[in-house]
Amino acid sequence: MALSDSSTAAHHTVGDALGWTAAGTVDYAEWASSNHFQTGDELDFKYDPQFHNVMEVSSQDFKSCNSSSPILTFTTGHDSVELTSVGHHYYLCGIPGHCAAGQKVDIFVRSHNDSCGPSIDPPDHHSDSSSTPFVSFKPWRRTKLLDMLLLVGYAIFA
Numbered sequence: 001m002a003l004s005d006s007s008t009a010a011h012h013t014v015g016d017a018l019g020w021t022a023a024g025t026v027d028y029a030e031w032a033s034s035n036h037f038q039t040g041d042e043l044d045f046k047y048d049p050q051f052h053n054v055m056e057v058s059s060q061d062f063k064s065c066n067s068s069s070p071i072l073t074f075t076t077g078h079d080s081v082e083l084t085s086v087g088h089h090y091y092l093c094g095i096p097g098h099c100a101a102g103q104k105v106d107i108f109v110r111s112h113n114d115s116c117g118p119s120i121d122p123p124d125h126h127s128d129s130s131s132t133p134f135v136s137f138k139p140w141r142r143t144k145l146l147d148m149l150l151l152v153g154y155a156i157f158a
């Protein structure tokens with residue numbers, strides 16, 4: 001627990017004292033939701049490398065527990081993964097059956113300057129671009145033109 005590091009970057013030990021496990025003792029979704037992740041933070045995966053590994057995968061592969069095309073793979077047993085970009089980062093254990101048993105975690109990373117609020121997506125503030133002015137022919141122009149023609153006509157034929 002005692003980290004001499006006094007920088008603002010936080011270290012998050014995935015699963016806390018229980019670490020990275022397929023034993024079903026850690027609800028990683030709950031663990032993730034009780035932590036605040038921001039860019040520059042580090043995830044620490046602690047596990048026995050004989051039995052587990054860590055793979056960063058796409059959201060699709062995360063949902064289906066597909067470990068055949070990982071973005072990154074870690075196998076040391078004590079992996080520090082720096083969170084360098086905002087958004088979701090998906091990790092699972094690539095050992096068959098472990099992801100399905102719950103050894104997977106979805107880490108939502110906020111930007112360093114964001115305050116730690118509830119994880120509600122900000123509402124869109126798009127300006128209404130559908131309010132383009134209604135273009136129509138201007139009736140007064142036409143009547144004025146007709147009036148003028150009529151006047152000219154009167155002038156000639158009267």
Ligand SMILES: [Cu+2]
Pocket residue numbers: 021022051052053093094095098099103
């Ligand atoms: Cu595993």
